[in-house]
Amino acid sequence: MREPKATPTPPPKPKLVRKIPFPGSRLLRKLRHIFYAAWFIAFLRAEMRKNKGNKPNEKFIFGIQLKEAVAALHRIYLNPDGNIYLILSDMVGEGAPDLYVEDKGRFGTSPEDKQNIQELTYIVENLTYHITEIMPATGVLGTHKKAAIFELIKEGKEFPAGYFWQMERDQLEFDENDKITNVTDARAFFLLIGIFLSRSLVTTLLMKPLDYGLSTTVLSEVGERNLKLLATIIVYLIRVVAVPRKQTPLPIPYEISKFLYTDEEMKFILSKLKKSLDYAEGLLRDWGEEYVKRLRAAGPTKKEG
Template structure:
């Protein structure tokens, strides 16, 4: 039972903040939720019949184009071909992510058994090392390290951080063998290089859309600097991918806003009826 007094008719008079504290998951529960949420996202991305898996396979097989040519320099004809492949990968991955918004399950927009719902609940304590420093700088925490003041901007950053930063960049793309994207035999220098380029582009899009009022634009997280290319190195690549990056940003913003709108409705429902 939650803390606080009740009227003679039994109506709970606790404040929304008090109810949020009462209903925050235990540390162990929430950490299990985080793990199961990432696992569910990976199951979608790694589905051998899915588009994401197909796109990643195209970038990592032995006959793939070398995406790093766009950084190191190549002929104009080569650049057009390589740009086309990278653009196709970025646009299709973002499109597939933007199609994820189930009403049931771990990724659901309801409050029942949804890890995504718990992701934006205040007072939950995230696992040590979950956040990058640039994310910590944009969030608020209580003296127990529970997350506070999760407005729509913060919720959007948490959502994008789960589906792309953790769902792709820091797991599948930068640790492809550990997270079962590639077998050790398929983890070639070409595959590693191409995944690194893709990770850098996706991280760039995350940085562009993760804007919180009053905060500076997100830089490359210092924890990832040695694993991705610098903005200076990627300048010619971003120039060639202007349309794909713009497309990805628009799609993610629309998707994120709608996802959060539905989660907020679920929060209102929980506060009123649960």
């Protein structure tokens, strides 16, 4: 892992310090957050077992399984010794460079801008690489038929209200009871991308870093812009891999559009990151294809009859 580049930054503005209800070190508070998420899921499961005389609601159980998958991914993404956390924390930490680069036209790209483009190249390629290393054989995310991630790609599941962005729903099929149907391999891959990137990264850690434990203090303006930039890039990758290669990407999800840069604002950066984005797209597609293949081999995911 290469060391992050040191770049000159404007004098930092005075930090707003959020009052933390439970004191302790940054690591302790992060671990406490993860523990509470796991405790809540365990509590729900205990309630289910206690009331198993009454037939548990299938939708409720599936909702818990989705929360388990997100919590498991957050444990990986927020692991203080993990590569993913190091990448994310460097983007919001003290002294982080402002990575948003504007097109200066005929004035050319400054040395600082070139350095920031190199940093973004590193972030996109390494973040994608480390996420696509996740494919365990056991556990909540494991490639076995008792895993929460296995339930994710099964037909006949009713997802919680508001789970999908509209542009995601438009790529899927649902029956008259709003249960997912006809989950092809391509749609199974799209569902995996939805839990690994859309839910566990974009709408949680990147858009609500305080609520989900990426940061324990209010971010600087630079930190906020950097996460907005990364969220926009990740959503762009989601839009790209949701369709066959070389096709026009899906539109930006309107539900989160106000938290992202527009395509016009990103035109210059995306052009500079093209090789890295192509590399990341290839990694995600290959990873998703293999993940779905292993999940299919673990047990039946198609609805009978």
